[in-house]
Amino acid sequence: MSAAAPRAIVKTLGIGAALICAAPALAVVVLAFTRAPDTALAATLFSDAVAGTLGLMLVGGGGAIVFGAAAAWLVTLCAFPGRSALEWMLALPLAAPLYVLAYAYAGLTWPGGPFASFPITGFWGAAFLYALGAYPYVYLAARASYASSSVCALEAARTLGASPIALFTRIAAPLAWPGIAAGGALAMMEIAADYGAAQHFGVTTLGTAVFRAWYDYASPELALRLAALLVLGAVAFLMIERWARGRRGYAGGSARWRPLPRYTLSPFARWGAFAFCAALVTLGALLPIAWFARGALFIDADFTALAGPLFTSLTLAAGGAALTLILAFIVAAAARARDASGRAALFAANSGYAAPGAVIALGAISLIALAREAGFVGGMGFALSIGALLWAYAARFAAAGAQPIEAGLERLSSGVDNAARTLGASAWRRLTGVDLPIAAPSALAAALIVFVEILKELPATLILRPFDFDTLAVRAYSYASDERLQQAAAPALLITLAGVLPIVFFTRAVTKARAGAHA
Amino acid sequence: MILRRAAIASALAFALATAVAACGQSGATGAAPQAGGVVNVYSARHYDSDKAIYDAFTAKTGIEVRQLQSNADQLLQRLEAEGDATQADLIVTVDAGVLNRLAEANVLQAVDTPALREAVPARMHDAQNRWWAFSKRARVIAYRRDAFTGTNTPPQSMNDLANPRYRGQICARSSTNPYNLSLLAARIERDGEPAALAWARGVRANFARDPQGGDTDQLRAMAAGTCSLSIVNHYYMARLAASADPADQAVAQAIGLVFPADGVHVNVSGGGVGRYAPNRDNAVALLEFLVSPEAQAMFPAGNEELPVRAGVPVTPQLEAIGATNFTEETVPLPALGTRQAEAARVFEQAGWR
Numbered sequence: 001m002s003a004a005a006p007r008a009i010v011k012t013l014g015i016g017a018a019l020i021c022a023a024p025a026l027a028v029v030v031l032a033f034t035r036a037p038d039t040a041l042a043a044t045l046f047s048d049a050v051a052g053t054l055g056l057m058l059v060g061g062g063g064a065i066v067f068g069a070a071a072a073w074l075v076t077l078c079a080f081p082g083r084s085a086l087e088w089m090l091a092l093p094l095a096a097p098l099y100v101l102a103y104a105y106a107g108l109t110w111p112g113g114p115f116a117s118f119p120i121t122g123f124w125g126a127a128f129l130y131a132l133g134a135y136p137y138v139y140l141a142a143r144a145s146y147a148s149s150s151v152c153a154l155e156a157a158r159t160l161g162a163s164p165i166a167l168f169t170r171i172a173a174p175l176a177w178p179g180i181a182a183g184g185a186l187a188m189m190e191i192a193a194d195y196g197a198a199q200h201f202g203v204t205t206l207g208t209a210v211f212r213a214w215y216d217y218a219s220p221e222l223a224l225r226l227a228a229l230l231v232l233g234a235v236a237f238l239m240i241e242r243w244a245r246g247r248r249g250y251a252g253g254s255a256r257w258r259p260l261p262r263y264t265l266s267p268f269a270r271w272g273a274f275a276f277c278a279a280l281v282t283l284g285a286l287l288p289i290a291w292f293a294r295g296a297l298f299i300d301a302d303f304t305a306l307a308g309p310l311f312t313s314l315t316l317a318a319g320g321a322a323l324t325l326i327l328a329f330i331v332a333a334a335a336r337a338r339d340a341s342g343r344a345a346l347f348a349a350n351s352g353y354a355a356p357g358a359v360i361a362l363g364a365i366s367l368i369a370l371a372r373e374a375g376f377v378g379g380m381g382f383a384l385s386i387g388a389l390l391w392a393y394a395a396r397f398a399a400a401g402a403q404p405i406e407a408g409l410e411r412l413s414s415g416v417d418n419a420a421r422t423l424g425a426s427a428w429r430r431l432t433g434v435d436l437p438i439a440a441p442s443a444l445a446a447a448l449i450v451f452v453e454i455l456k457e458l459p460a461t462l463i464l465r466p467f468d469f470d471t472l473a474v475r476a477y478s479y480a481s482d483e484r485l486q487q488a489a490a491p492a493l494l495i496t497l498a499g500v501l502p503i504v505f506f507t508r509a510v511t512k513a514r515a516g517a518h519a
Numbered sequence: 520m521i522l523r524r525a526a527i528a529s530a531l532a533f534a535l536a537t538a539v540a541a542c543g544q545s546g547a548t549g550a551a552p553q554a555g556g557v558v559n560v561y562s563a564r565h566y567d568s569d570k571a572i573y574d575a576f577t578a579k580t581g582i583e584v585r586q587l588q589s590n591a592d593q594l595l596q597r598l599e600a601e602g603d604a605t606q607a608d609l610i611v612t613v614d615a616g617v618l619n620r621l622a623e624a625n626v627l628q629a630v631d632t633p634a635l636r637e638a639v640p641a642r643m644h645d646a647q648n649r650w651w652a653f654s655k656r657a658r659v660i661a662y663r664r665d666a667f668t669g670t671n672t673p674p675q676s677m678n679d680l681a682n683p684r685y686r687g688q689i690c691a692r693s694s695t696n697p698y699n700l701s702l703l704a705a706r707i708e709r710d711g712e713p714a715a716l717a718w719a720r721g722v723r724a725n726f727a728r729d730p731q732g733g734d735t736d737q738l739r740a741m742a743a744g745t746c747s748l749s750i751v752n753h754y755y756m757a758r759l760a761a762s763a764d765p766a767d768q769a770v771a772q773a774i775g776l777v778f779p780a781d782g783v784h785v786n787v788s789g790g791g792v793g794r795y796a797p798n799r800d801n802a803v804a805l806l807e808f809l810v811s812p813e814a815q816a817m818f819p820a821g822n823e824e825l826p827v828r829a830g831v832p833v834t835p836q837l838e839a840i841g842a843t844n845f846t847e848e849t850v851p852l853p854a855l856g857t858r859q860a861e862a863a864r865v866f867e868q869a870g871w872r
Contacts, residue, residue: 202693202730379604379606
């Protein structure tokens with residue numbers, strides 16, 4: 001068999017997978033420019049919305065990158081008290097949806113709350129919240145990158161007398177740059193897609209403007225236009241990110257792996273590192289959890305009634321994550337070809353990530369309506385509802401899977417692949433024997449992110465699910481939307497706790513999966 | 520090794536999800552064919568107490584109630600996409616504006632029965648009978664008691680909130696909230712757009728802070744001294760008063776409500792039968808049950824909403840806050856829907872975010 005045939009298969013599969021992921025977002029863009037809105041946003045509202053979204057991506061996303069990259073560096077390469085516990089706890093804020101964090105901080109810091117002297121609200125409050133809620137995206141991706149970094153460059157720099165800070169800024173950060181950039185891009189797109197937290201804090205963003213147009217102006221057409229802007233913005237943003245990554249990428253290096261030696265810090269720095277990481281965990285997870293636990297105390301929280309939603313959430317998240325990861329891996333593998341079609345597949349698959357889930361669901365439901373009119377499907381029965389839901393999850397979160405996997409594959413030095421080829425390994429053997437093991441830490445990070453994302457996902461689940469089919473997020477939302485935050489506390493706690501177990505499992509797996517960990 | 524284990528775990532999980540989907544499907548098709556066996560409710564109401572009311576309906580009639588809860592506008596998108604293939608029998612939601620939008624989108628069918636007519640006042644249903652209200656909420660003035668003592672009485676009309684004497688004293692929630700949109704829509708219908716704009720500008724000028732949070736957050740901010748006036752739905756106060764959290768009770772004690780004598784803004788929850796309802800008769804039966812004396816008494820007991828039917832007993836909490844005897848404004852409720860987009864624009868012009 002010639003080498004061209006499998007490559008063509010990978011390419012075809014990649015484009016197919018990308019189309020599946022991109023279809024709802026594409027439908028939104030196409031619909032947006034075929035249906036003319038009968039109304040328009042006021043110019044000031046539009047400029048506020050654009051400024052709000054860009055500002056929050058910059059400040060909140062920038063904060064997430066600094067927090068996440070620094071925390072990953074500390075736990076991976078430095079020794080300090082509590083390091084091994086903090087290593088997995090640092091991922092915990094990922095388990096709490098942004099809107100749940102917003103409710104917790106409103107209760108904690110608004111008038112009448114225990115920390116009312118530090119009110120977290122408005123633009124800066126939202127930026128702070130986003131930085132806290134989104135830094136784990138960067139942390140996980142950066143940690144996977146550090147963990148798969150060759151120790152040689154670091155050792156050489158150390159031998160040459162580099163300080164920990166110089167080692168971080170000049171060697172480790174550039175080596176981990178693909179991971180940091182991929183995680184940062186995820187964090188920023190997640191921020192762009194948020195609706196609940198911005199709404200609660202009174203910040204005008206493109207996300208809130210979409211719903212203002214849709215609900216208040218009763219104009220789905222205008223909402224689609226604004227959503228299309230978010231989708232196109234996401235694609236442009238990814239191109240910039242890719243360009244930035246390309247300029248700073250350092251592939252491979254040596255293939256010698258050893259356990260990473262950890263820096264011994266001065267006592268002051270040691271406790272500083274502890275305080276920094278502990279503060280992130282406390283503010284991002286422990287404090288909100290404690291607040292909800294307190295709220296749950298005042299009602300007779302019926303956790304047994306949540307067993308059904310918990311099971312629904314876990315199965316949906318597992319099924320959705322499996323489908324999303326399969327599609328994401330195919331896309332990422334196709335994108336390695338670095339030709340136009342591979343790159344297009346990656347962009348297409350990523351296009352859904354910055355669009356609010358409700359908009360993706362709207363795109364999916366519009367396509368289903370077309371299919372129904374053409375006679376392919378009937379009404380939204382149970383099977384079609386579940387299918388549509390899994391599809392929407394893949395469309396929304398393919399980026400969360402493809403970004404880290406692709407970044408992981410990018411680290412694969414082409415020499416290794418060429419060596420495998422010279423030794424006569426088939427394409428399949430190279431995939432399973434070389435690509436997959438090397439992408440494993442990144443793939444596990446991706447699996448974790450997608451699983452937890454689906455656990456938290458609300459709007460698409462709300463609109464596409466079948467009758468009497470509640471997830472924990474739906475339950476939490478039902479109460480919270482009615483301002484019954486004490487009742488919302490129990491499902492919100494369960495979402496967070498359900499996310500904790502996979503986080504612990506996967507963070508440990510990433511550590512173990514590091515080549516050379518057993519050496 | 521780890522990866523292989525993870526792959527196997529994922530495959531198992533996916534198989535499980537598929538199996539669950541398959542089981543659920545067979546269950547669903549098993550229930551459907553039996554005539555009179557089921558009614559499918561698309562609901563934009565998120566109250567546990569609704570489940571209790573549906574259970575009472577099932578106990579009485581043997582008809583199973585299946586629910587799909589979502590946002591009203593998303594339910595509308597789904598209804599439009601499903602067309603005549605939809606399973607939706609009854610669509611229920613809060614806010615008259617939304618009910619009107621459902622009717623205008625032609626996803627409801629007209630229903631007119633003696634039981635509905637007997638229970639629901641004329642102002643509380645669609646002129647073409649496509650939707651009927653079953654519960655009410657009053658949007659009223661809340662004031663901090665210690666800010667208004669002696670001759671300094673709290674404002675007695677919504678109009679007063681625009682008075683410059685209350686500069687820096689009002690906390691408000693965002694204008695994107697449907698309750699605020701409907702409040703302003705009613706003013707536009709009654710007083711005309713210029714007057715409504717002047718009012719919104721006046722209230723905006725009296726804000727103590729930028730709009731944030733929900734109604735309960737405004738009540739907490741008032742009790743904490745951030746401001747002394749706000750506009751809230753009555754049941755949020757009743758709930759704080761009934762809360763087990765002493766901090767909530769303290770908030771409720773610090774605050775009083777004014778049900779304006781010149782007409783209280785009242786909004787409703789209601790429902791309509793789906794245009795393509797596969798179980799139309801069951802949907803009508805459920806709608807009639809919702810306005811029956813038995814179910815009407817469950818609304819105040821469940822979530823402090825007010826019944827639309829006259830002479831139905833309410834809770835002590837509702838009596839304590841004065842929600843039992845007040846004069847309603849006379850604006851026809853469908854106007855809350857037809858004027859909604861206009862209200863959003865007026866809020867924007869007024870700078871009320």
